[in-house]
Amino acid sequence: MSVLITGSVALDSVKTPLEEHHELMGGSASYASMAASFFTPVNMVGIVGSDFPKKYFELYRQHGINLDGLQVADGPTFRWSGEYEWDLNKRRTLSVCLNVFETFQPGLPEAYKATPYVLLANISPQLQMHVLAQVSGPKFVVADTMDLWIEKQRDALVELLRHIDCLILNESEAREFTQQTNLIKAGRQILKLGPKFVVVKKGEHGSLLFGNDMFFSAPAYPLEDIHDPTGAGDCFAGGFTGYLARKDRIDPNTLRNAVIHGSVIASYCVEDFSLTRLESLTQPEIKERYDLFQVMSRFEMS
Amino acid sequence: MSVLITGSVALDSVKTPLEEHHELMGGSASYASMAASFFTPVNMVGIVGSDFPKKYFELYRQHGINLDGLQVADGPTFRWSGEYEWDLNKRRTLSVCLNVFETFQPGLPEAYKATPYVLLANISPQLQMHVLAQVSGPKFVVADTMDLWIEKQRDALVELLRHIDCLILNESEAREFTQQTNLIKAGRQILKLGPKFVVVKKGEHGSLLFGNDMFFSAPAYPLEDIHDPTGAGDCFAGGFTGYLARKDRIDPNTLRNAVIHGSVIASYCVEDFSLTRLESLTQPEIKERYDLFQVMSRFEMS
Numbered sequence: 001m002s003v004l005i006t007g008s009v010a011l012d013s014v015k016t017p018l019e020e021h022h023e024l025m026g027g028s029a030s031y032a033s034m035a036a037s038f039f040t041p042v043n044m045v046g047i048v049g050s051d052f053p054k055k056y057f058e059l060y061r062q063h064g065i066n067l068d069g070l071q072v073a074d075g076p077t078f079r080w081s082g083e084y085e086w087d088l089n090k091r092r093t094l095s096v097c098l099n100v101f102e103t104f105q106p107g108l109p110e111a112y113k114a115t116p117y118v119l120l121a122n123i124s125p126q127l128q129m130h131v132l133a134q135v136s137g138p139k140f141v142v143a144d145t146m147d148l149w150i151e152k153q154r155d156a157l158v159e160l161l162r163h164i165d166c167l168i169l170n171e172s173e174a175r176e177f178t179q180q181t182n183l184i185k186a187g188r189q190i191l192k193l194g195p196k197f198v199v200v201k202k203g204e205h206g207s208l209l210f211g212n213d214m215f216f217s218a219p220a221y222p223l224e225d226i227h228d229p230t231g232a233g234d235c236f237a238g239g240f241t242g243y244l245a246r247k248d249r250i251d252p253n254t255l256r257n258a259v260i261h262g263s264v265i266a267s268y269c270v271e272d273f274s275l276t277r278l279e280s281l282t283q284p285e286i287k288e289r290y291d292l293f294q295v296m297s298r299f300e301m302s
Numbered sequence: 303m304s305v306l307i308t309g310s311v312a313l314d315s316v317k318t319p320l321e322e323h324h325e326l327m328g329g330s331a332s333y334a335s336m337a338a339s340f341f342t343p344v345n346m347v348g349i350v351g352s353d354f355p356k357k358y359f360e361l362y363r364q365h366g367i368n369l370d371g372l373q374v375a376d377g378p379t380f381r382w383s384g385e386y387e388w389d390l391n392k393r394r395t396l397s398v399c400l401n402v403f404e405t406f407q408p409g410l411p412e413a414y415k416a417t418p419y420v421l422l423a424n425i426s427p428q429l430q431m432h433v434l435a436q437v438s439g440p441k442f443v444v445a446d447t448m449d450l451w452i453e454k455q456r457d458a459l460v461e462l463l464r465h466i467d468c469l470i471l472n473e474s475e476a477r478e479f480t481q482q483t484n485l486i487k488a489g490r491q492i493l494k495l496g497p498k499f500v501v502v503k504k505g506e507h508g509s510l511l512f513g514n515d516m517f518f519s520a521p522a523y524p525l526e527d528i529h530d531p532t533g534a535g536d537c538f539a540g541g542f543t544g545y546l547a548r549k550d551r552i553d554p555n556t557l558r559n560a561v562i563h564g565s566v567i568a569s570y571c572v573e574d575f576s577l578t579r580l581e582s583l584t585q586p587e588i589k590e591r592y593d594l595f596q597v598m599s600r601f602e603m604s
Contacts, residue, residue: 087483181389183506184524204485205507206519217508217598219519222486247604256601290603296519297599299558301592302549 001139002066003245004112005033005238006045006131007121008101009052009070013081014230014273016088024274025056026080028121028144031234034278035265036119036242037063038286043112045069045131049077049100059279068109073100088229089203108134117245120164121234122146125156132163140250142166144237150177161194165250168199168237183208199240199259201233209259214252218259219297221267221289228273232266235278239265264289303441304368305547306414307335307540308347308433309423310403311372313354315383316532316575318390323530326576327358328382330423330446333536336580337567338421338544339365340588345414347371347433351379351402361581370411375402390531391505410436419547422466423536424448427458434465442552444468446539452479463496467552470539472503485510501542501561503535511561516554520561521599523569523591530575534568537580541567566591 012026029046036042042065050072060067078101081094104127113136120128120143128143135141141164149157150173157177161167167190171183180186183200187210190198198210202220209216240262247254264286271277314328331348338344344367352374362369380403383396406429415438422430422445430445437443443466451459452475459479463469469492473485482488485502489512492500500512504522511518542564549556566588573579 089483181391182526182528184526188526202507205504206521208524215524215598216601217521217524218601219508219521219599222510222517222519224484224486224490226484253602253604257604260601294601294603296517297521299518299520299562299596300555301596302555302559 001116001245001248002041002043003036003117003119003241004043004045004115004135005029005036005119005121006106007032007123008078009046009048010078010080012230012274014228015083016228017086021273026230026274027078028123028234030275031231031269032119032121032238033060033065034063034275035235035238037065038265039242039246042066043069043115045106045108047071047073047100047104049073049075052077069106069112071106075100084229088226106131117241119237119241120144121237125149125153125160129156129160140165140244142168142237142241144168144233145173147173147176158193164195166197166199167195168201170201170233174200197255201236207259207263209255216256216259218263219293221263221293223267223270226270229270232270235269236262236266260290260293264293303418303547303550304343304345305338305419305421305543306345306347306417306437307331307338307421307423308408309334309425310380311348311350312380312382314532314576316530317385318530319388323575328532328576329380330425330536332577333533333571334421334423334540335362335367336365336577337537337540339367340567340583341544341548344368345371345417347408347410349373349375349402349406351375351377354379371408371414373408377402386531390528408433419543421539421543422446423539427451427455427462431458431462442467442546444470444539444543446470446535449475449478460495466497468499468501469497470501470503472535476502499557503538509561509565511557518558518561520565521595523565523595525569525572528572531572534572537571538564538568562592562595566595
């Protein structure tokens with residue numbers, strides 16, 4: 001089954017204490033679509049400016065990403081720049097130029113409207129809702145969000161939660177959104193707002209999956225060298241939703257495997273800047289790391 | 303096999319935003335011994351003052367804890383008082399009165415000297431070394447520590463690491479000790495200082511077990527209502543070492559199971575103040591929660 005993915009497409013400038021790179025392919029839809037493409041065909045929805053490098057269109061196409069819904073507008077592409085501290089969990093946004101993204105109100109291509117799986121990658125909840133409203137009877141809808149929308153568009157986010165099957169957000173966002181210091185309470189509280197499932201991403205501590213009658217705690221891959229954490233959350237969401245679309249079933253074990261596959265893609269993503277590592281990622285490498293996730297979390301009654 | 307446990311025995315005053323209790327049985331050796339007692343006989347080494355309540359001696363004895371090494375000295379028992387914020391991960395020590403603990407230099411009872419498993423629960427590394435030096439040819443030695451000793455007795459702690467098999471410390475302590483923000487690097491760096499294994503406790507995020515050719519990521523039990531986090535780390539260490547002593551073998555799966563059993567006892571401990579919950583804890587309850595740890599971390603290739 002194919003997956004429709006909407007979100008931002010950006011040119012990023014990223015600075016870490018050791019390296020600095022400019023005009024990198026970035027944005028939530030770029031990361032999420034590349035991640036999902038390892039599992040299933042992707043229908044991408046987004047907007048770029050006339051300055052978006054041709055090589056990036058090629059890269060998407062090589063990964064089986066349908067670009068009929070990627071609008072090319074006059075003007076410059078959305079640009080984001082950020083800086084990480086030595087503790088790579090700490091990020092500072094240096095600048096955001098929305099450019100062509102500012103007035104983006106996508107109309108879906110006809111062929112996209114019956115896509116059974118939908119990932120509303122991180123953009124404003126109003127835009128997420130605008131896209132979702134055009135999809136007819138999707139089987140499973142996942143949305144990602146961030147602190148900005150929790151703070152600035154809370155009502156729209158709460159409204160969105162009534163229309164999706166799974167919300168993905170990170171640890172601090174879950175606490176901020178619910179005003180709960182206890183993460184377990186926070187996850188369960190979000191379930192009551194509508195979605196059947198909630199995934200709380202905890203970075204180096206793995207992730208938690210909450211359902212009304214299930215709970216899954218996934219480890220993080222023990223990475224010693226993280227080069228650029230940008231896009232890890234988007235890759236998680238893309239890998240998670242792409243895996244569900246490939247399996248085309250929603251049961252507890254498939255959801256758990258989706259969490260692990262999302263974590264696997266994210267763990268590769270951060271090994272290099274932008275989507276560089278994913279460009280050369282292979283299916284055997286995905287399988288190899290999946291097996292390691294299993295080995296490192298397994299114990300048998302002795 | 304039995305386990306020798308040394309550490310502090312204290313009377314605690316604990317304040318949380320909702321409750322306040324005084325003169326509770328506390329101290330690292332109390333928590334660790336009670337936790338280990340669910341798996342194996344315990345030889346306790348510690349000191350209390352003449353004011354230590356008789357009922358607590360009774361409680362230890364009911365749990366099969368040998369008190370021949372628990373010295374009763376003239377003067378008041380060691381007292382600690384602390385306060386937790388709404389975020390129960392945040393603790394402030396209000397006062398510490400060492401009292402009889404100040405000049406504690408235990409000599410081990412003869413019958414203790416051949417105890418095969420040893421847990422040096424949290425006290426100064428000099429005292430831990432003093433006790434360990436009296437044990438002849440132990441099979442496996444575990445030590446717990448804390449930020450205070452990392453800051454004030456670093457050299458003694460580094461020396462201790464050459465004589466133990468496993469160090470247990472928490473996440474922030476591992477980062478502080480190694481000056482590494484990356485926890486995986488921190489764990490592996492400590493391995494190079496001597497111990498064969500390192501356990502990093504991450505509270506609500508579970509724990510990590512590092513060995514020279516193994517890595518295990520254990521989840522935390524999803525607790526919604528934590529009443530008093532005091533002693534959770536000591537219970538983890540006690541349950542971990544007690545389980546190894548019961549099994550009397552050190553292999554990867556037994557170590558993983560020891561981590562889970564330590565986590566199980568700690569998860570019960572925090573459900574009430576002091577050792578109240580452990581007083582009534584049963585083997586079927588331990589088994590029940592162990593099974594839940596397995597269910598919540600398991601995934602099968604689908």
